[in-house]
Amino acid sequence: MEELKFLVAPETGKGLREGHLYDLAIVGGGPAGLTAGVYAARKKLDTLLVSRDIGGQTLLTSDIENYMGYHYISGKELAAKFEEQVKAYPIDIAVGEEVVSLGKGGEDFVLTTATRKEIRARAVIVATGKRSRPLNVPGERELVGRGVSYCAVCDAPLFSGKDVAVIGAGNSGATAVVDLIKIADRVYVVDIMPGWRADPVLVERIAAAGAKVKAYFGHEVVRIEGRDRVEGIVIRPRGGGEEVRLPVQGVFIEIGLIPNSDLAKGFLALNEAGEIVVDCRCRTSVPGVFAAGDVTDVPEKQVIIAAGEGAKAALSAYAYLIGQRR
Amino acid sequence: MALLDENVRSEVERVFAELSGEVKLLVFTQEFECDYCAETRGLAEELAALSDKVEVETHDLLGSKALAEVYGIDKIPAIVVLGEGGKDYGIRFFGVPAGYEFSSLLEAIKVASTGDSGLSPEAKEALKGLRNPVHIQVFVTLTCPYCPMAVQLAHRCAVESELVRADMVEASEFPHLANRYGVYAVPKVVMNERVSFEGALPERAFIDYLLQAGS
Numbered sequence: 171m172e173e174l175k176f177l178v179a180p181e182t183g184k185g186l187r188e189g190h191l192y193d194l195a196i197v198g199g200g201p202a203g204l205t206a207g208v209y210a211a212r213k214k215l216d217t218l219l220v221s222r223d224i225g226g227q228t229l230l231t232s233d234i235e236n237y238m239g240y241h242y243i244s245g246k247e248l249a250a251k252f253e254e255q256v257k258a259y260p261i262d263i264a265v266g267e268e269v270v271s272l273g274k275g276g277e278d279f280v281l282t283t284a285t286r287k288e289i290r291a292r293a294v295i296v297a298t299g300k301r302s303r304p305l306n307v308p309g310e311r312e313l314v315g316r317g318v319s320y321c322a323v324c325d326a327p328l329f330s331g332k333d334v335a336v337i338g339a340g341n342s343g344a345t346a347v348v349d350l351i352k353i354a355d356r357v358y359v360v361d362i363m364p365g366w367r368a369d370p371v372l373v374e375r376i377a378a379a380g381a382k383v384k385a386y387f388g389h390e391v392v393r394i395e396g397r398d399r400v401e402g403i404v405i406r407p408r409g410g411g412e413e414v415r416l417p418v419q420g421v422f423i424e425i426g427l428i429p430n431s432d433l434a435k436g437f438l439a440l441n442e443a444g445e446i447v448v449d450c451r452c453r454t455s456v457p458g459v460f461a462a463g464d465v466t467d468v469p470e471k472q473v474i475i476a477a478g479e480g481a482k483a484a485l486s487a488y489a490y491l492i493g494q495r496r
Numbered sequence: 497m498a499l500l501d502e503n504v505r506s507e508v509e510r511v512f513a514e515l516s517g518e519v520k521l522l523v524f525t526q527e528f529e530c531d532y533c534a535e536t537r538g539l540a541e542e543l544a545a546l547s548d549k550v551e552v553e554t555h556d557l558l559g560s561k562a563l564a565e566v567y568g569i570d571k572i573p574a575i576v577v578l579g580e581g582g583k584d585y586g587i588r589f590f591g592v593p594a595g596y597e598f599s600s601l602l603e604a605i606k607v608a609s610t611g612d613s614g615l616s617p618e619a620k621e622a623l624k625g626l627r628n629p630v631h632i633q634v635f636v637t638l639t640c641p642y643c644p645m646a647v648q649l650a651h652r653c654a655v656e657s658e659l660v661r662a663d664m665v666e667a668s669e670f671p672h673l674a675n676r677y678g679v680y681a682v683p684k685v686v687m688n689e690r691v692s693f694e695g696a697l698p699e700r701a702f703i704d705y706l707l708q709a710g711s
Binding site: 174175176246316324420 | 499500504507508511532535539592594595596598599602637638639640641642643645667668671674678679680681682684694695698
């Protein structure tokens, strides 16, 4: 049996004050948003942090071994530490709220949540992160929750003794494989590229599992099969060749991420990938709106980079607000 | 060895400072304790030690068969969270409420203590329209960050409506149930065996399903 951990949820009591004009609204509660929260609070900005959850993608990562100061820490523990630090300051935090639109309302910015709450602020930081990219193959949509999963850390325990496939051989795919080795009977890895793109330390760990893991590199997924639940996937070599059917009950899709930038569409400049374009001070195309972390066009998607960008965005927002006061 | 470390204990004390009414945790286990039975009992005992408003009563599933039937306990480990005066709101935990679900246990203790579901006024109004009993089972894993949202919403509905009973079910401890209900993703919510869905839905959508299940 694994050692049990006990996590206490964020205190959500403070919530958001509707009708109140905040200095700064931070959208997103991942490493970028939480770090921005701490920096904004230290500048005594009247701040609201609004987010679906606290931790963002960090929650979906089982092990983090490259965040400085922690030789090894689990994603949820790191998120809990971030949360503890941000909650040491008197800012409003509204968890469980998703911001669906962002625009101008007179001199201020107006944000609307999925539950139709309205937030007003003089400056905004968008730190909404990314979400899983779908494969877009037949069978995928129909079988989500029937064996198709985008959250390996959530759903892996349900596949004890079963055969599974992980699509994607980057860092998130490799992490999913490492988790699944302990649980599943057999783990297939499928990727269109000719080999692993994950950090060598992860690849070594997978190699140590031996024949339990079988990789199909240079293959693409043709379809996911099954009626009420996943029964298998069909893959074929890229550039032609014979189809192969893998009899699996679970398919974990880890082929990268798409930015959560829907709230900014038509308001902020986005690049082709849908990421918010920022300059080196985290400024977006609209003065007063800043962005940080994975949702931006900053190339590397790492916890430590997102946290650093969050700090930058808060300091830039502070400079902007000071300038406005003149 | 204590299950809860000092940091967690002080967080729990912060939550427990808000308790108003007394809460009783009924723990069901058995003589030869099952996987996680000892941990579940130990957890309840450690929590009770942190507040004079929280009390634990441990029962053997077979030895206290009649009581188990009263509370609808058919598997262990199980925790029933009772409010002031032993009021049964219908809050159940099957499997150890560790990991992310620990916060669901704390939340359940809080709502059972105050007797206020904390649902929105619209949700409270909508639940008055419920006609028949609904049994909600929320399947979770302990590593799922979205699961507590579904569990806590289900428990809130149980507190709000006498017709609702809400169970957290830790899927990996009850594989036969996970198999029977086709749990391949969590949270998975099953209502009265006839309505089921995956994901942590917002309050309004969750209650729409609940009303459908109880129609």
